[in-house]
Amino acid sequence: MFNCKTSAEVGGMGHSVKRKEDARFLHGKGNYVDDVKLPGMLHMVMVRSPYAYAKIKNINKEKALAIDGVLAVITGEDLAQYNLHWMPTLLSDTQMVLPTDTVMHQAQEVCAVIATDRYVAVDGAEAVEVDYEPMDPIVDPFKALDEGAPLLRPDKENQKDNHIYHWERGDREKTDKVIADADVVVTERIHLPRIHVASIETCGCVASYDKDTEKLLVYLTTQAPHAIRTVVALVAGHVGLSEEKIRIISPDIGGGFGGKVPVYPAYVVAIAATFLIGKPVKWIEDRSENLVNGFARDYHMDCTLAADKNGKIQAFKVKTLADHGYTDSSANPSKFPTGMFSICTGSYDYEHAFAELDAVYTNKAPGGVAYRCSFRVTEAVHAIERMVDKLAHKLGKDPAMLRLQNFIKKDQFPYSSPLGWSYDSGDYEATLKKAMEMIGYDDYKKEQAEKRKEGKLMGIGISTFTEVVGAGPSKDFDILGIAMFDSAEIRVHPTGKALARFGTKSQGQGHETTYAQILAEELGIPYSDIEIEEGDTDTAPYGLGTYASRSTPTAGAAAAVAARKLRDKGKKIAAYLLEVSEEDLEWEVGKYFVKGAPEKSKTIQEVVFAAYTNIPPGMEPGFEATHYYDPPNLTFPNGAYICVVEVEKETGAIDVKRFVAIDDCGNIINPMIVEGQVHGGLTQGIAPAMYEAIEYDDEGNVLNGTLMDYLVPTAVESPHWETGHTITPSPHHPLGAKGVAESPTVGAPPAIANAIIDALTPLGIEHLDIPITPAKVWEAIQAHS
């Protein structure tokens, strides 16, 4: 495993130091957005549409305004006076802040009620009378392009149908030819349904505009405070909110998972409300509002995988239909409408691939958030990992052996994938073999053979995935034109203690600990002497935020590079203090010493003190550094997951017996935190695999808009996770780290699906879409017996 360079007291990389941020959470002293209380604060509640698609004929505010304590009802017409009723999405589409004439999905914001009290605001929202004229919605994305389908976005110039965009990568003709000539071809339509991040804290904000200072302060549940500041300035600049007057504070965040990247309409309404009223306005989403707004996944993928008769994979092709709801508000880098979906060729070495995608409008909520996933990697990995298993079953080959046969080999890195990525590093064979050994793969294979003889259903499922994270190199990756770098600013105080600030924002990942460990590693200052701050745009350096596993690859790298700048400066100071030349000095954690005379040394603390008190002539005083890190490439974490299940024939009940996850996330900063992230991601992997999906009826009504019916796994559904690591450091990251938190969410669903389908294989069942529930299994068993 990882060799620690620092002592436990210094707590650099590789030490499982306990988290610095825990104390406040354990004592109920966390500060989440709903905990913010400002003098004179008003409360906002949204009125939402009961219909999926309807004309708004009239909004009658009278009864609401008659309620004691209701101060205002804000409609789309009100916002239209300021041209604030629409806002741009990150992908150059447009989204309503509040509608003026039409609602496009159930639970869309219709108007906002502002009141002195949360309870009164809810009463006010109940009392608003909206006259709707319901229309027939488009719910099935496959019908969105039918002739005669209603044109959902007549507001958009040149929009003649409900098609949003076509995207493709790879060589269609060659891929088709290889598939046509192949010995073995497997095909499948795979749907990854709509799911929701369902962080336990919902979204919300407290917006406060001071008419005297003209400053806007917004406490916001956001993973990307700086980007939000810029977006607010771009959206509301014309009414006088310019960027230097906007302060976004992202306080403690109760889980983000991608769901707290977008700008939700209610944020904008709250900002408009405080701007107009001049008092702070709080909006806190309730759970039902949360679950029916925003979503992840919802790709329908027609997959084809071709191989020769020996099982050597030759080509992969995927044609996808993406249901984006009524607007494309995907939180993707600008040049990547489908995110990193082209990672879909997987961990395997073959030449030919083609991926294409068409996105359509429907009468569903917009979203397309990167739910614990670096922009559509989950969809990509599910497609290839299901197809590889299907191919193994068709060939009658062990899925593990088929994978080992086709893996990109260790010495092939950096590896150019057929769809254009340059995989940085990995040792897929070692990772899978470690997983097989840890779970006892061969024994389970024997047990399965025995059980099958008895007519029992037992399955073993594998997923060997490659992620692509850490967006990203600015030549390719930007959000609204802003390059996706990230930042670190370090101030070391005269007494050798430090404060460091970052452009990212932790939502539970433990940045206050891991960033301190990176600095401890680089500077030799104990992690406990380093304070970490994020989330306040008035103080933190600009960065694009925390999502897509980018914090360690970008801000973590920025921390290392900034610290190295300080170390260079420190060397000059140490040389001055020791009266030697810089070339005579060597660094070991925490001190500079004279080569060949280690007793002549200066500790980092002594050097820092001198930077303020005994400055070498001509040198700039102080000991501070800032770095904005623009990564040269993405990182490619990978892993091998194996799941063993048993299925009860009579009821379809699924019992996950074992689950082993081996991750390769490069060098590890804090093994305890990495393991914790993997555990959490795995539970967020079993969730869509077996429990969660947002369901709609034909009228576009959401059928499971509370946690009574949207089935977030408890400790009972969540198995005991077994984890381990292989380490192939990223060759281009300053710390050799890759990012980890999303791998389990990406890698677990196909391992579980493959296991369940493997169990059902003797019955002739070849595929089931997730979530694979007992009811779905039972129906499949009935249909196949």
Add this chain to the structure above:
Amino acid sequence: MIPAKFTYHKATSVKEAVALAESLGEEAKFMSGGHSLLPMMKLRFATPEHIIDISKIDGLSYIKEEGDLLKIGGLTTQTEMEHSKLIQDKYPIFSDAIKLTADPSVRNAGTIGGNIAHGDAANDQPALMLAMRATVIAEGPDGRKTIPIDDFFHGFYMTALEPTDVLVEIHVPKAEKHSGGAYHKVERKVGDYATAGVAVYLELDDDGVCREIGIGLTNVSAVPMRVERAEDLLRGKTITDDLIKQAGD
């Protein structure tokens, strides 16, 4: 989610509760644990004008054997049932069901009486009561009345209880030798309402022949359902796997 406005009334005795219900009329609702009613009020599916809190009434929380009966006070919480040595030792059917009802914190508040009186076919206790041929004791303006469980459930959230009746006690047959029961529930995840549930209560004679059987189903129709056909098939017979399968068909 906030309930609509209502007026809260605390009853300290059953008589006071009944009198309050009489004076407040149709728009009043009793609340014991509140875990069925309050979520509906927060979602504004239910908007009663008055809530009469019966949870503070003393003396309605007990589990005791008397004569041929097990008597359960209407305000006995699910947790009190779960932790009762008597229940664990002699009435495992309750342990089966309660472990699968909601979760421990909800069970700390939720009462057995409320679970039945709510009249929700998705609740677990009604099927148990059907299987055990329980009797519900209610107190209303005219005093106590005894309602056999088969006359209790009338429809979707509708029971034999008048709006002025408080469910005060439940009677089930005392456990004898060769008697027992079990509850099996299919749920989407732990604590979920049953996709379907089945409660079975059996009494055998010394020769192992089924003397009496009760089978109640959860959440398969608008009211908790007794499966008479299967009961009739099994009653008076020595129960075999084949017979059980026939009963299931």
Add this chain to the structure above:
Amino acid sequence: MKHEITLKINGETVTAEVDSRLLLVHFIREHMELTGTHIGCDTSNCGACTILLDGKSIKSCTYLAVRADGSEITTIEGVAEEGSNHPIQQAFHDQHGLHCGFCTPGMIMRSLDLLKNNPDPTDEEIRWGISGNLCRCTGYNNIVKAVKQAAKEMQQEKQPAV
């Protein structure tokens, strides 16, 4: 309609006027300004609002404040003396049983009730015992470990010094 209620919260007796419909969680968070108790789902599924009412864990989002009249309430803020850790808090820290911290107060309050009724639970009993408390971050492994550690330490504390 307003009702006067008197209750003990974290050892302090308070009297307050509350509306019939005021939910206990809002009384705790907004009237008492004890914001460690959170709201996650509104429908008594997630357990973020779990507190102890007369020693038993309940979901304060599904309980009327007026009904707490005469009760004794403990919230996360009352679990340990300021600046110190109860063994359960220490165990969550030691075992990395929290990430974002939002479910943590409820999880801890529920665990306290669990350990009171079952001082030495198995992994399985812990999982069932916290099944009314959702955590979206940790995957539960380390929460189970934390509750086990706390169980051990709380039992040792009870034993007289050798």
